[in-house]
Every structure is written in structure tokens, then in C-alpha cells.
Amino acid sequence: MKLVTTIQELEKLLALYRSLKNNIGLVPTMGALHEGHASLVRKSVGENRVTVVSIFVNPTQFNDKNDLLKYPRTLEADIALLETCGADIVFAPTINEVYPEEDTRTFSYPPLDQVMEGKFRPGHFNGVCQIVSKLFLITKPARAYFGEKDFQQLAIIREMVRQYPFDIEIIGCPIVRENDGLALSSRNMRLSPTQRRQALTISKTLFAAQKQTGEYTLPKLKKWVEHEIEKAEGLELEYFEIVDGNTLQTVSDWKDADYIVGCITVFCGEVRLIDNITLKNNAV
Numbered sequence: 001m002k003l004v005t006t007i008q009e010l011e012k013l014l015a016l017y018r019s020l021k022n023n024i025g026l027v028p029t030m031g032a033l034h035e036g037h038a039s040l041v042r043k044s045v046g047e048n049r050v051t052v053v054s055i056f057v058n059p060t061q062f063n064d065k066n067d068l069l070k071y072p073r074t075l076e077a078d079i080a081l082l083e084t085c086g087a088d089i090v091f092a093p094t095i096n097e098v099y100p101e102e103d104t105r106t107f108s109y110p111p112l113d114q115v116m117e118g119k120f121r122p123g124h125f126n127g128v129c130q131i132v133s134k135l136f137l138i139t140k141p142a143r144a145y146f147g148e149k150d151f152q153q154l155a156i157i158r159e160m161v162r163q164y165p166f167d168i169e170i171i172g173c174p175i176v177r178e179n180d181g182l183a184l185s186s187r188n189m190r191l192s193p194t195q196r197r198q199a200l201t202i203s204k205t206l207f208a209a210q211k212q213t214g215e216y217t218l219p220k221l222k223k224w225v226e227h228e229i230e231k232a233e234g235l236e237l238e239y240f241e242i243v244d245g246n247t248l249q250t251v252s253d254w255k256d257a258d259y260i261v262g263c264i265t266v267f268c269g270e271v272r273l274i275d276n277i278t279l280k281n282n283a284v
Contacts, residue, residue: 001079001083001087001088001089001090002088002089002090003079003089003090004089004090004091004092005091005092005094005097006093007093007097007098007138010052010089010138010139011138013089014050014052014089014139014140017049017050018140022048022049022050023048023049023142023143024048024050024051024052024139024140024141025044025047025048025050025051025052025141025142025143025144025145026044026051026052026053026054026135026139026144026145027040027044027051027052027054027087027144027145028054028056028131028135028144028146029053029054029055029056030055030056030057030058030071030186031055031056031057031072031075031078031092031186032071032072032073032074032078032186032189033055033077033078033082033186034176034184034188035176035184036147036176036183036184036185037053037081037147038081038084038085039173039174039176040146040173041053041082041085041086041087041145042086043145043171043173044087044143044145044171045085047143047171048142048143050088050089051087051089052087052088052089052090052139052141053082053087053089053090053091054090054091054092054093054135054139055078055090055091055092056091056092056098056131057071058098058127058128058130058131059095059127060099060103060123060126060127060130060131061123061124061125061126061130061131062124062127063122063123063124070190070270071186071187072186072187072189072190075092078090091135091139098134103130105130105133107125107126107129107133107160108126109125109156109159109160109163111247111249112152112155112156112159112247112248113125113152113156115152115241115243115248115249115250116152116239116241116243116263116265117152117153117265117274118152119239120238120239120265125152128153128156129157129160132144132157132160133160133164133166136161136168143168143169143170143171144157144169144170145171145173146170146171146172146173147172147174147175147176148172148174148175149175149183149184149185149274149275151261151263151276152263154172155246155248157170158170175275175276180200180203181200181203181204181207182196182199182200182203183202183274185274187271187272187273188271188273190270190271191268192269194234195234195268195269195271198232198233198234198235198268199266199268199271199273201228201232201235202229202235202264202273203275205225205228205229206262206264206275206276206277208228209221209224209225209277210277210278212224213254213279213280217253217254218242218251218252218254219252221262222240222241222242225240225262225264226240229264229266234268234269235266235268236266236268237264237265238265238267238272239263239265240262240263240264241262241263242261242263242279243260243261243262243263244256244257244259244260244261245257245259245260245261245278245283246259246283254280257280258280258281258282258283259278259280259281259283260281261276261277261278261279262277262279263275263276
């Protein structure tokens with residue numbers, strides 16, 4: 001496995017691989033890697049001759065600068081994990097390498113980016129699209145891999161690829177959870193032991209909601225989830241939305257869509273956690 005820190009070196013290396021007819025898989029990350037990331041890397045390794053994993057804490061997608069400063073950075077541990085997964089190249093550039101000058105490009109994909117995270121984190125998805133599009137242009141992968149925990153992000157990246165257009169297959173990979181149900185997240189390492197236990201209420205509530213789909217109307221189910229989180233100690237609900245899994249628009253009746261997803265964001269102390277659960281999927 002090779003560690004690369006400059007765009008020029010990466011492009012030169014990938015040009016050599018392409019000349020040998022090797023297809024390239026890309027796994028974009030912000031580091032602080034866990035088993036969720038590892039599952040993406042292993043999938044890429046199984047489907048491509050060459051797998052590139054980027055590790056870059058992208059400043060343009062943080063609307064809260066304190067969140068950027070506190071984001072975990074664990075490069076040595078990340079590299080060790082990636083070696084066990086079979087990655088070929090780790091791309092870990094500096095901020096100046098990626099943004100030698102301000103990126104003034106704007107990306108807008110309404111209505112996908114105007115709800116949920118788009119509403120509560122203005123500018124976030126523009127920053128995501130800036131960095132992901134840069135990585136696509138640099139690596140020119142055949143496939144790129146993203147976790148379904150960032151459900152809205154995945155939908156927006158698919159739309160960006162469609163509109164740009166990039167000739168890249170976007171692979172969404174299932175949420176990986178701890179044995180007790182907590183969705184794996186780099187932010188989990190910022191939770192105290194007490195907060196870690198409190199955060200379990202999020203996934204437990206979503207799983208319980210999934211089991212009640214035959215009994216509750218969607219408005220009632222939404223209120224029930226909100227009540228369960230709001231009464232839980234140590235948690236502060238930012239939003240819970242029940243949406244069409246394709247358009248991300250709110251649905252109010254089970255008949256409104258074949259694919260319905262519940263998306264939630266909760267603060268546990270200062271740590272902002274996201275999760276989602278499929279409530280209906282007749283589209284498969």
C-alpha cells in the first residue's frame with residue numbers, strides 16, 4: 001500500500017495503472033476510520049483492480065468551525081486499518097494541496113439539498129460536492145463507494161454525477177452498526193461512556209418505529225419517534241423526517257411512495273449524530 005500526499009504524484013501513479021487496463025475504485029473519507037469505512041474499502045477491493053482511499057477533513061463542508069477543529073484525526077491508525085483491508089493507495093493531502101486557492105464553484109440540486117441536512121447545515125452539501133468532484137476529477141474512478149448512513153449525501157452525489165456528468169458508478173453500502181445497534185460514526189469516539197449509552201436510544205427508537213409501520217399513520221409515527229427522543233436523557237432532537245427515499249421530500253401517507261425512509265439527527269451533548277431506517281421498500 002502506498003501513501004500519497006500530492007495530486008501530481010497520485011495522477012502520475014493512476015495514469016500508470018490505467019495504462020495497464022486497471023479499473024480504479026475510490027473510497028472518499030475524512031479519516032477516523034472504523035468498520036463502516038472498512039466495509040466500503042473491502043467492497044471496492046473486491047470489485048476493482050486498484051482501490052484508492054482518500055483521507056481529507058474537508059473544511060468547506062463544515063458550517064460550524066468548532067466541529068471542524070474537533071473532528072478526529074487518526075492518520076496512523078487509519079493507515080494500519082487500510083492495510084488490513086487491502087487498499088492500494090491512501091491519498092492524504094494537505095488543505096493547501098487540495099485548495100491552493102478558494103473553490104468558488106457552486107453546486108445546487110433542489111429539492112434534494114434544501115431539506116434536512118441542507119436546511120440545518122447551510123453550505124454543507126456545496127462543500128461536499130466541491131471535494132467529491134475534485135476527487136473524481138483527480139482519480140477518474142470507475143466506481144466510488146459511499147455509506148448509506150449519510151443517506152441524503154448519497155442521493156446528492158448521485159445527482160451530481162448524473163448532471164456533471166461523470167462516467168462513474170456510485171455504490172451505496174449498508175449502514176454498519178455496533179452489536180448493540182449504534183450506527184458506526186467517526187464522531188462516536190467523541191462520546192463519553194455515559195453519552196455512548198444515551199446515544200443507543202436513537203437506533204432503538206428507529207428499530208421500534210420500523211416494527212410499528214403496520215399500525216401507525218406516518219404523522220403518528222413521526223410524533224412517536226420525536227417524543228421518544230425528546231424524553232430521553234442527554235439527547236436533543238434536531239429533526240426526524242419521513243421522506244420519499246428517492247426525492248427526499250416529506251411523505252404523509254404510506255401510499256405516497258414505494259420507498260420510504262426515516263431520517264434523524266440528534267445531538268448527544270455536543271456531538272451531532274445522524275441515522276436512518278427504511279420504513280417501506282416496495283421498489284426492489
